[in-house]
Amino acid sequence: MQPDIIFALLILFVSVILHEVAHGYMANWLGDPTARLQGRLTLNPISHVDPVGTIVLPLLLVLSHSPIFFGYAKPVPYNPYNLKGKYDESYVAFAGPATNIILALIFGLTIRFAGAVLGPDLVTAFGTIVYINMLLALFNLIPLPPLDGSKVLGGVFEAVSNRLARSYETFLINFQRIGMLPMILVVILIFTFILQPVFTPVLQTLFTLLTGLSL
Secondary structure (H helix, E strand, C coil): CCCCHHHHHHHHHHHHHHHHHHHHHHHHCCCHHHHHCCCCCCCCHHCCCCHHHHHHHHHHHHHCCCCCCCCCCCCCCCCCCCCCCCHHHHHHHHHHHHHHHHHHHHHHHHHHHHHHHHHHHHHHHHHHHHHHHHHHHHHHHHHHHCCHHHHHHHEEEEEHCCCHHHHHHHHHHHHHHHCHHHHHHHHHHHHHHHHHHHHHHHEEEEEEHHHCCCC
């Protein structure tokens, strides 16, 4: 396996762990200690690795030369009944993508404003970090369970209209009844055949805006 692929897999591995830990820290800050009590507020990869989502799936996507490249860590647990605020579940959900966005901003703006002194190898490495974290953020903000975007959009609807929020909540409940694996398959199919033609140009545009580079 080529070194750049190994590096990309390593960045994906670290990024999905940081994503999940962020969920736990936000929940703990908002009053739910579930993740902390279960030892999930740690960067120890053993606590977060999902054999399928963190290892097998990314490897299969790389080896099959798939245009889609993503993965996930073991979800950090939280108890919504410990969250008291109206939008707390949305904040917990957004904490994961927000962490990926922050990482993309840090490394992307470093490339844009200090790329000349970094050298081509570091620019390439930082660009990989930006690309993977933007991809994770955007993909996880798709408003379908089990992705974070479903909770984030629910919070937006809650702020706009109670009626709209209740309708969306009913949709989510009915959708989740099909089970986790069917939900994941539906999300992948929707992404592949409907969203990807829009998703890819948006990702490329954001990458260029942040770094000043073209993919």
